[in-house]
Amino acid sequence: MLKLLRMEYVVNRRQMLITAAIFSGYFLFMAYKIDSPRVFLVTMSLMIGLAMPFGIIGRESKFKTASLVCSLPVRRTTVVLAKYAVGWIAMGFGLALALLLAAWLPFSKVSVAEILTLKSLSVCLLVVSILFGLIFPFTLRFGLVGIIILLVSSQLLGVVALILAQLLGRGPDPLRTVITGIIKGLRAMLYHEATPDFLMLLAAAILAINAASFFLSKALYACRDL
Amino acid sequence: MDHALEVRNLRKRYPGFTLKDISFALPRGYIMGLIGPNGAGKTTIIKLILNIVRRDAGEVKICGLDGLDEESAAKARVGFVLDEPPFYGYLKAPGMASIIAPFYDKWDGDLFRRLCREFELPMRKRVNAFSRGMAMKLALATALSHGAELILLDEPTSGLDPVFRRELLERLSGLIHDGRTSVLFSTHITSDLERLADYLTCVRDGELVFSTTRDEVLENWATVRGGEELLTGENRDLFTAVNRGPYGFAALACDKEEARRRLAGRGAVIDRLRLDDLVYFLGQKDKGKS
Numbered sequence: 303m304l305k306l307l308r309m310e311y312v313v314n315r316r317q318m319l320i321t322a323a324i325f326s327g328y329f330l331f332m333a334y335k336i337d338s339p340r341v342f343l344v345t346m347s348l349m350i351g352l353a354m355p356f357g358i359i360g361r362e363s364k365f366k367t368a369s370l371v372c373s374l375p376v377r378r379t380t381v382v383l384a385k386y387a388v389g390w391i392a393m394g395f396g397l398a399l400a401l402l403l404a405a406w407l408p409f410s411k412v413s414v415a416e417i418l419t420l421k422s423l424s425v426c427l428l429v430v431s432i433l434f435g436l437i438f439p440f441t442l443r444f445g446l447v448g449i450i451i452l453l454v455s456s457q458l459l460g461v462v463a464l465i466l467a468q469l470l471g472r473g474p475d476p477l478r479t480v481i482t483g484i485i486k487g488l489r490a491m492l493y494h495e496a497t498p499d500f501l502m503l504l505a506a507a508i509l510a511i512n513a514a515s516f517f518l519s520k521a522l523y524a525c526r527d528l
Numbered sequence: 529m530d531h532a533l534e535v536r537n538l539r540k541r542y543p544g545f546t547l548k549d550i551s552f553a554l555p556r557g558y559i560m561g562l563i564g565p566n567g568a569g570k571t572t573i574i575k576l577i578l579n580i581v582r583r584d585a586g587e588v589k590i591c592g593l594d595g596l597d598e599e600s601a602a603k604a605r606v607g608f609v610l611d612e613p614p615f616y617g618y619l620k621a622p623g624m625a626s627i628i629a630p631f632y633d634k635w636d637g638d639l640f641r642r643l644c645r646e647f648e649l650p651m652r653k654r655v656n657a658f659s660r661g662m663a664m665k666l667a668l669a670t671a672l673s674h675g676a677e678l679i680l681l682d683e684p685t686s687g688l689d690p691v692f693r694r695e696l697l698e699r700l701s702g703l704i705h706d707g708r709t710s711v712l713f714s715t716h717i718t719s720d721l722e723r724l725a726d727y728l729t730c731v732r733d734g735e736l737v738f739s740t741t742r743d744e745v746l747e748n749w750a751t752v753r754g755g756e757e758l759l760t761g762e763n764r765d766l767f768t769a770v771n772r773g774p775y776g777f778a779a780l781a782c783d784k785e786e787a788r789r790r791l792a793g794r795g796a797v798i799d800r801l802r803l804d805d806l807v808y809f810l811g812q813k814d815k816g817k818s
Contacts, residue, residue: 305630312627313616361616370614372580374631375603528580 306376306384317361318392325349325396326403333404337411339422340492342404347426350396351433359385359438363445369528382442382520386512389438393430421496424504428491431508435515443522531589532556532678532710538576538586545734547572549586552729552739556591556677557707559700561721561742562714563803564731565811570714571611573731574682577712578608591677604632607676609684613667617656621649621666625673632674643669647692660687668696672703679703679711685720693717697724718803722746728803732810737768738782750784751805753777754796763790769809780809 328349336342362368371381405414416422440448463477494500533554540547547569554560562570575581577588579595588595593602615624621644629635644651647665655663664687671679679700685693697720703709715721721728721742728745730737738745752767755776764770766787767779781787781798788798 308630309627312623313619316618365614365616365618366612367614367616369575369580369610370628373578373603373606373608373610374628375600376631377599525582527582528575 303380303384303387306371306380307387309371310384310388313367314361314388318395321353321392322395322399325353325399329400329403330407332400333407333410333412335411339413339416342412343417343422343426343492344429344488346397346400347429348433350393350400351430352437359389359441360446360449363441363447368445368526372528378523379520382516382523385442386438386516386519389434393434397426397430419496420501421494421504422492424501424508425488425491427508428504428511429488431511431515435511438515439519439522442519443526529553530556532558532591533560533577533712534587534589535573535577536587536589538573538588539584540572540576540581541584542572545569545572547576547734548736550731550736552736554678554710554712554727556710557704558726559704559711559713559724560727560729561718561725561803562712562729562731563718563721563807564737565807566716567733568731568810569734570731571682572734574608574610574680574712574714577680578603578606605677606680607671607674607678608680609664609667609671609682611682611686613663615655615663615666618654620654621651621669624655624666625670628670629674634675636673636675640669640673643672661689661692664688665692672699677709679709681711681713681715683715684713685715685717693720700724716807718807722803730806730810737810745803745806746801748782748784749801749806750781750787751799751801751809752779752781752787752791752796753799754791754794758791758794758796766790769812771809771812778809780806 329346332342332345336345362371372378401414401417404410404412404417417426437449437452440452442448444451460477463475463480467475467477491504531553535553536551538547538550545567550569550573552560562573564570572581576583576586577590577595579588579599590602591605593605595602616627619627625637625640629637629640644666647669649662649665649669650658655666658666664684668681668684671681681700685696688696700711700713701724704711713721713725725742727740728742729739753776756772759770759777759779766781766783768782770777770779780801784798784801787796791798
């Protein structure tokens with residue numbers, strides 16, 4: 303496992319630096335523009351969960367090196383575990399970078415103290431877990447094509463939802479309902495009182511999503527022919 | 529007999545191609561050539577041994593270790609060169625070695641550097657700037673640097689100049705002298721195998737044609753040429769593949785003595801088999817067969 307982590311570090315370190323540089327610019331802009339810690343938290347989580355692991359995991363697909371990794375004396379389960387860990391390490395760095403920039407910059411409007419609470423961080427991890435948990439198995443199984451499949455599928459679903467909304471006339475707009483539901487859900491979590499039960503629930507959801515994503519990834523990677 | 533590689537009833541189904549129950553064994557300390565026309569399944573067999581393609585059925589044992597249950601231990605004994613060496617193009621040769629080396633307890637950095645020097649590999653050039661031949665050499669240097677007991681080579685000589693090809697063959701021949709290292713070598717350049725291989729395994733359309741010693745193949749198989757009148761029903765069973773032409777036929781016979789017995793004195797020319805002919809005939813089988 304450590305050998306694989308080291309390997310991921312060596313092959314991805316330049317990519318990590320480039321990503322960190324791009325993200326720093328993005329976070330600087332967000333810290334300057336956004337004054338609500340909750341909005342900053344959600345946008346930061348979305349960005350980290352969507353893009354951070356993307357470049358790292360996708361590199362194997364770009365250079366077609368999966369057959370090299372799987373020919374080495376390691377089990378495929380270990381390969382998946384290492385990639386999952388690398389994804390989370392990258393996201394952890396992204397999160398730390400965003401918070402550091404928001405706290406350190408003189409022109410930052412975000413109050414980092416409000417983000418650095420157990421509840422806020424748990425919500426952040428949940429958002430990141432959902433996105434990463436969804437993207438990871440696709441990228442691992444189908445490479446960068448997997449991401450395109452996911453994006454195209456989402457767009458097609460959106461088109462179907464819009465057509466349905468047109469057909470239903472005055473009925474409920476499914477797309478609007480979904481988006482409103484997500485926003486409401488996020489708002490409910492962010493404004494919910496940080497009771498131990500709620501925090502436990504968030505922790506359980508984070509664990510369940512990651513476990514499901516990992517086992518799905520493992521199963522998909524196990525049957526992948528390289 | 530102690531085997532470096534045992535393959536039993538290996539099966540893999542793809543849309544439009546099935547590898548059917550392939551079985552063969554490579555004794556320790558020998559070189560086996562894997563031959564067959566394009567699309568016969570040679571690369572699939574090597575990928576199945578390495579577990580980078582998942583088998584539908586069958587068993588692979590590497591130095592007595594199960595390829596699935598003892599995957600890591602088995603693969604630690606294998607050095608491999610794939611048809612298209614999968615390298616991170618933006619790394620240089622030492623960088624590639626640095627990521628591969630930790631996976632092998634017996635990695636010999638000095639040997640790797642020496643091989644790179646002998647192969648005249650540029651150490652300051654990125655791998656994506658390497659020619660195919662140079663990438664192959666790097667893959668070879670990697671495969672030979674960790675004391676592998678089984679070396680799997682998928683078309684390793686393609687893209688190599690004749691001088692280096694000859695050197696490589698000599699190196700492979702030298703490798704097995706320790707009696708411990710074995711080589712499975714797939715190639716289209718069958719003249720390499722005539723010089724080098726102790727055993728030959730031949731596949732066609734995903735099926736095993738034979739797996740035996742080179743000498744047995746060269747002694748028993750033959751090419752036969754003659755007039756169409758010799759292709760009577762009773763003689764057809766002599767031939768594994770027949771290629772008809774305007775001036776008669778050329779065929780592949782798997783029993784040279786029987787062919788001689790039946791066709792001698794009837795105008796047939798029975799020649800010693802060359803592996804090139806074997807692959808040619810097996811590739812032609814469906815085109816020319818009546």
